[in-house]
Amino acid sequence: MTDTSTAPAASAPTHRSEHAPVRDDVARARPVAPHGAHRGVGIEEVRLTGGFWRDLQETNARATLEHCLEWMERLGWVANFDRVAAGTTGPDRPGWQFSDSEVYKLLEALAWEYGRSGDEAVNATFEALVDRVAAAQDDDGYLNTCFGHPGRPERYGDLSSGHELYCTGHLLQAAVARLRTVGHDRFVEVARRAADHVCREFGVDGRDGICGHPEIEVGLAELGRALGEPRYTEQARLFVERRGRGTLAPIALLGPSYFQDDVPVREADVWRGHAVRALYLAAGAVDVAIDTADDELLAAVERQWTRSVERRTYLTGGMGSRHQDEGFGDDWELPADRAYCETCAGVASVMVSWRLLLATGDVRYADLMERTFYNVVATSPRSDGRAFFYANPLQQREPGADVRPDAVNPRAEGGVRAPWFDVSCCPTNVARTLASWQAYAATVSSGGSGEHAGDVVSLVQHASADLRVALDGGEELGLSVRTAYPADGLVRVEVTDAPDRPVTLRLRVPHWADGATLTVPGGSGPEGAAPGWAEVRRTFAPGDVVVLELPTGPRFTWPDPRVDALRGTVAVERGPLVLCLESVDLPDGVALEDVRVDPSAAPRPHDDGALVRARVVTPPAPEPGRPPFSGAPPVTPAAPSTIELPLVPYHRWAERGPSTMRVFVPTT
Amino acid sequence: MTDTSTAPAASAPTHRSEHAPVRDDVARARPVAPHGAHRGVGIEEVRLTGGFWRDLQETNARATLEHCLEWMERLGWVANFDRVAAGTTGPDRPGWQFSDSEVYKLLEALAWEYGRSGDEAVNATFEALVDRVAAAQDDDGYLNTCFGHPGRPERYGDLSSGHELYCTGHLLQAAVARLRTVGHDRFVEVARRAADHVCREFGVDGRDGICGHPEIEVGLAELGRALGEPRYTEQARLFVERRGRGTLAPIALLGPSYFQDDVPVREADVWRGHAVRALYLAAGAVDVAIDTADDELLAAVERQWTRSVERRTYLTGGMGSRHQDEGFGDDWELPADRAYCETCAGVASVMVSWRLLLATGDVRYADLMERTFYNVVATSPRSDGRAFFYANPLQQREPGADVRPDAVNPRAEGGVRAPWFDVSCCPTNVARTLASWQAYAATVSSGGSGEHAGDVVSLVQHASADLRVALDGGEELGLSVRTAYPADGLVRVEVTDAPDRPVTLRLRVPHWADGATLTVPGGSGPEGAAPGWAEVRRTFAPGDVVVLELPTGPRFTWPDPRVDALRGTVAVERGPLVLCLESVDLPDGVALEDVRVDPSAAPRPHDDGALVRARVVTPPAPEPGRPPFSGAPPVTPAAPSTIELPLVPYHRWAERGPSTMRVFVPTT
Known part of the structure; x- marks a missing residue:
């Protein structure tokens, strides 16, 4: 693990983008292969030089990866692999049935981080973990510490709740990260054998089953691409097609929609049930x-995305309106206080939107990804990278408790980031997403026709x-992007290398950016750029500069009246x-529940937030001794005080x- | 079981109120003994002659009792007792760990029903069930079909979730009903032995434990009163005092507030956690x-009641804002759509308020009891008494499914009453409450001083x-009350028998009844009666008439702005x-989500509901292809249609x- 006392400069990467780009798909370091007309850039094609996401990546590298490993060692989740290898596991195995997946997500995060930074200490941690994981694999490729060994339940005896294929899916995703950053090593081989086992066990001639928690689908599909193995793609297809036919045994108190086994994927109109399950499944589909x-x-x-984002998604991009099943609610059921908005659902939403993009x-x-990155994924980790939100409600009615640094917290306690959870899927999900963040920063497409x-x-x-983006003909487009975004809306793009032929450069203008402008080389100055893609097509030369200016002043957003x-x-x-x-920004004596914003005064910029004009109203107290159902119409005090309050x-x-x-x- | 083909008249009771009143407390047929200055009437002192609650009682007697027994036979919950008696129980025992309690609540309902109606068929059903229950009791008094027998977990090995003392508490409450309607019979003896066992096991020298689900406290306290056994009261006190000290092992994902083990009862300011648990505990306290x-x-x-009713209770009287833990929310957290408002929490709220009254x-x-009776307890059963609501939300966004008459439903599915649930506590709780409803209709106090x-x-x-209410000196006050309440607010009370000395008659004027009047014998006509108790004190004579007139026209009620x-x-x-x-009352093409009530037009009476003036607004649809976060202020169409809609x-x-x-x- 990276020594946390090491200054960032000391772990300066031998950055892979400085090498000649590797053109074959296997070696391109990105989570998802070319997909339709577009491919995402590899992490070796983009080097973050500073700013919001680079800061989060550095904290992730310096603190979060180590933090996750410490907790999993402390709780015995890594040692579960040692015990299987030693034949000493049994009924006292610690951790949930899905704890292996946390080790795999940490491996994935370490793989991306090594690919990003080249830090050999990170690679050593990775290899040491692989030693222990690989030792627990059975001869036939099965790899799971909860099932299938003496003193443990049998393999695949509980597809509804067992999470075996879910864990395998995360193993395969971790192997994809390794394969695309380092190459086909022994860890990839572990994953390949596990995937082969799944195909034998659940193929057309095998068990006609699916996993209660989707994830194997994305894992198989991507490993199939990375290894050029069509059997894996076919197995992913089988799992997608088998779903929605009510074959999973019910879990007490939850119907089949909980794990999307109520309606076949291709027939469903909207996401429902457990949000992370629904979204991992959609990504695999x-x-x-x-x-x-x-x-x-x-x-x-696409149809499910459209309705779910319109009617079942929070302003933050968060998904999941219910604690009961960590699930989507009905259309328009979006309570602020009981918003679940699990961090992992934010990660999963990014996975779906990226594939659709x-x-x-x-x-x-891309717009929804940005919304979700800034307001769900970035919300979860504390600024020191050692505590996390699991649920991300949009309203907190009672102050959260103090942080208990050594406690395993209930997962959905509001108001305080916790170092670890009883179900601790979110920290490692944040870690793997941050470590690979720049892979979501740009896309390339080629081909097209006519003027495009x-x-x-x-x-x-x-x-x-x-x-340094690899183009179709083996050339590269070199770009230097500099911006203080999101604090400021100026995005300056300088061309550092370009082929001697026309290339189209597109910059995203977010849907909220009314009044954006684009300045192009040789143009007559800033021109209006409507939300969507602002395009510049030309034969670029080094030194050409394109400037996008996005209005990032504060603005009111009203909710849908439904x-x-x-x-x-x-x-x-x-x-x-x-x-x-x-509430920490309120004057003494003012309760948050009594504040009303005056919508007639536009919000003003203030630090990295805004100032709003607000009134403090004290609701009429019920008469003593009478029940609170007297039901008088709400009144506004005759002379409310008007104050200005900062938003953060x-x-x-x-x-x-x-x-x-x-x-x-x-509002008032 | 009562033959459902028997007309009500054929099962006409040999009504106990026709006999001379029995003065000793043991024989008074009521759920709760004299309590502070007041005592509730016994069911033999009040005979409902018609109307809303009499109709519900008759349906309960004719259908619900039989329905509950049929389901519990079908699912093997009664046969669990036979298997314990025969020594054939084992790992395949059907039902949850608390299914015994449903048999006990049915026994309680049957006991009250026999006391109310004198129907010997009801008594025969009761006795036949007692045969089977009694046979399962161990020699030392322990009685539970889930624990403590071959192939089953050990006794009291899981106080957090086992529900053993909870089940015993319901056994004791059933015995109280039997004792106060028939006398000390073999069923009361079964309960007495079970209570003695609890005192031995959990007394000051025994296990320092409590049950994860309160209920034993009310059971012990009331059986202690009914049998004059102070050891039971002392044991109830021990259980109340032991609570709130974090001794219960945590249940996954739920903190100690779930079962009120976070704060001692006497220190708590508000109800929190699982609502039924919180309320049964409060009643016992x-x-x-x-x-x-x-x-x-x-x-x-009282302090907990005041804050919880003001800030954590629905307009219906329903309690419980969260599905996750069937629990109370934070202050002001009262979502309409995800209101849990479990029927059993309504019953439990009545138990608490009755004891405080x-x-x-x-x-x-008394006001809250009425609100809860009409809007929670009466809401649960379908009009035929053979299907029930478990949760009682105040908003249904999607139509409920069709009723599946032979299916065991998930408990909290909205929108449709179900014949039975996986966790089926509500049907028998409704049954025992309806069978004893008239016991909550009146109170008597004596003593006092001066003009009172x-x-x-x-x-x-x-x-x-x-x-025929027994008074302090051995005399009776006879009253004949006639009213069409709640359809109409006229309540006519005629004195049919009275002692030759002053008696105070009080009629409740509900808090919402602005403009109520009272007409007293010999008075000059109707006089204003403020909300509270309208009193008439005099030496009554047979034929005296007191008339209370309550305004029952429709009225708007606005929620607290918080x-x-x-x-x-x-x-x-x-x-x-x-x-x-x-929605069934909306014109074709109008969606419920688009209706806005015009508060400037008062609601008009209509059948047993009201007509309101409303507008239908179609919210602006998001622009195609844009996310729904564009956030324009809501607009009202220029020419909305105005319609009149019926409320029911x-x-x-x-x-x-x-x-x-x-x-x-x-609202518009």
């Missing part, structure tokens, strides 16, 4: 749709970075950031001690 | 406070009934009934096929 040219299946997931190029998928023939390079997320829980409230956003009002970025709330919080604030 | 003259403990429960005489407890010396008879709930989920909405009530808007009593919703529904409707 897109992979299968692309690799089997199944337009109907692709259209089904690659498949279609539609900018709305040739290469199109799209800057999907705005961040300071040096890019969202009952938010009626009569307004939120404030600033660029891609959702802001919130936190939601992703940084609860960093200044226990507080109450709201994103949507009632 | 009041019993203990009264029997041990513990004013601090009584004040604690007897302890204090404060009318607000002597007997005070209080009519707590308004229903047509003949009363309830975020209800901001910008209004409800309509009529007398004690909460009304609702159901909430307790009868979902009786006309699947529909959507809301109690609180957005």
Whole structure:
């Protein structure tokens, strides 16, 4: 593990983008292979040079990876592999049935981090973990510490809850990360044998079963691409097609929609049930749709995305309205206080939207990714990278407890980031996402026809970075992007290398950016750029500069009137950031529940948040001794006090001690 | 079981109130003994002659009791007792660990029903069940079919989840019903031996434990009163005092507040965690406070009631805002759509308020009981008494499924009453409450001093009934109450028998009844009666008539502005009934989510509901291809259509096929 006392400069990477780009797909370091017309850049093609995401990546590298390993050692989740290898596991095995998956997600994070930084200490940690994992693999490729060994339940005896294929799916994703950063090593071989085992066990002649928690589908599909193994793609297709037919044994109190076994994927209109399950499944379905040219299946997931994002998604991009099943609610059921918005559902939503973006190029998928990155993924980790939110509600009614640094917390306790959870899927999910973040920053497509023939390079997320993007003819487009985004909306792109032929450069103008402008080389100055893709097509030369200016001043956002829980409230956003009002910023004696924002005064910029004009109203107290159902109409005090209050970025709330919080604030 | 083909007249009771009243407390047929200054009437002192509650009682007697028994036979919950007796139980025992309690609650319901009606068929069913239950009792008094026998887990090995003492508590409550209607028979003896076993096992020298689900406390306290056994009261006190010290092993994902083991009862300020647990515990704490003259403990429960009813209780009287733990939410966390409002929590709330009413005489407890009776307890059973709501949300966004008459339903599925549930606590809880309903209709107190010396008879709930209330000196007050309440607010009380000395008659004027009048014998006509107790003190003579007139026209009720989920909405009530808007009453093409009530037009009476003026607004649809976060302020169409819509009593919703529904409707 990286020594945390090492300064960032000391672990300076021998960065792979400095080497000649490797053109074959296996070696391109990205989570998802070319997909439809677009491919994502590899992490070796983009080097973040500073700013919001680079800071998060550094904290992830310096603190979070080590933190996760420490906790999993402490709780015996890594030692579970040793015990299987030694034949000493048994009924006292610690951890949930899915704890292996946390080790695999950490391996994936370590693989991306080594690919990103070249830090040999990270690689040593990876290899040491692989020693222990590989030793636990059975001769036939089965690899799981919870099932199938003396004193443990039999293999695949509980597909509804066992999570065996779910764990294998994460193993395969970790192997994809290793394969695309280092190559086909012994860990990839472990994954290959595990995948072969799954194909033998669950193929057309095998068990007609699926896993209660999707994940194996994306794992198989991507490993199939990375290894050029069509059997894996076919197995992923089988799992997708078998779902929705009610074959999973019910879990007490939860219906089949909990694990999306109620309706076949291609027939469903909306996401429902457990959000992470629904989204991992959707991601796998897109992979299968692309690799089997199944337009109907692709259209089904697009249809589900459209309705679910319109009616079942929070302003933060968060998904999951219910604690009961960590699941989606009905249309318009979006309570702020009981918003679940699991961090992992944010990661999973990014996985789905990224695949749809690659498949279609539609900018709305990139917009949702940005919303989710800044307001869910970035919200989870504490600024020191050693505590996390599992649920991400948009309102906190009672201050969270103090942090218990050595305690395993209930997962959905609100108001305080915890070092670890009883179900601790989120920390490692954040870690693997941050370690590979720049792979989601840009896409490339080639081919096309007419005036769009040739290469199109799209800057999907705005961040300071040096890019060397491989083009179709073996050339590269070199770009130097500099920006203080999201604090400021100026994005300056300088061409550092370009082929001697026309290339299309596209910059994303987010849907909220009314009044954006684009300045192109040799142009007459800034020109209006509508939300969508702002395009520049030309034969670029080194030194050419393109400037995108996005308006990032604070703005009001009103909820859809059909969202009952938010009626009569307004939120404030600033660029891609959702802001919130936190009780630590209120004057003494003012309760958050009594604050009403005056929507007639536009929010003003303030630090990295905003100032809003607000009134403090004291609701009429019920008469003593009478029940609270007397039901008089609400009244506004005759002479309310008007104050100005600061809003802060939601992703940084609860960093200044226990507080109450709201994103949507009632209006006067 | 009563033959369902028998007309009500054929099972006419040999009504016990026709006999001379039995003065000793053991024989008085009521759930709770004299309590503070007040005692509840026995069911032999009140005979319902018709109307709302009499109808529900008759349906309960004719259908629900038989229905519950059929399901418990079908599922093997009764046969579990036979298997213990035969030594053939084992790992395949069907039912949850608490299924015994359903048999006991049915026994309690049968006991009250026999006491009410004298129907020998009911008694025969009771005796046949007792044969089977009694045979399963161990020699040392332990009685449980889930634990402590070959092939089953050991006794008391899982106090957090085992529910053993919970089941015993319901056994004791059933025995109290039998003791007070028939006398000390072999079933009472079974309960006495079980209670003795509990005292030996959990007394000061025994296990220092409590049950994860309170209920043993009320059972022990009341059986102690009924049998004059102070050891039981002392044991109840021990259980109350031991709670709140974190001794229960945690249940996965739930903290100690789930079973109120976080804060000692006398220190808590508000109800929290699982609502039924919190309320059964509170009821037991009041019993203990009264029997041990513990004013601090009584004040604690009153304080909890006050805050919880003000901030954590629905307009219906329903309690429980969260599905996750079937529990209370934070203050003001009262979502309409995800309101849990478990039927059993309604029953438990009535148990608490009744004990506080007897302890204090404060009318607000009676008001909440009425609200809960009409809008939670009466809402659960379908009109045929053979299907039930478990959860009682105040908004249904998607129509409920069709009823599956032979299916065991998940407990909290919304929108449709189900014949039985996987966890089926509610049907038998409704049954025992309805069978004893008239015991909650009136109270008597005596003593007092000065102008209030002597007997005070209080009519707590308004229903047509003949009363013969035993007074302090061995005399009776006979009353004939006739009313069409709640459809109409006229309550006519004629004195049929009275002692030759002053008696105070009190009639409850509910808190919502602005403009109520009282007409007294020899008075000059109707006089204003403020909410609270309307009193008439005089030496009554047979033929004297007192008339209370309550305004039961429809009225708007606005939510407290701090309830975020209800901001910008209004409800309509009529007398004690909460009304609702159901989609089956909407014109074709109008969606419930698009209806806005015009609060400038008062609701008009309509059948047993109301008509409101409303507008239909179609919210602006998001632009195609753009995410729904564009956040324009909501607009009202320039020329909305105005229509008049009928509201119906909430307790009868979902009786006309699947529909959507809301109690609180957005306003224009």
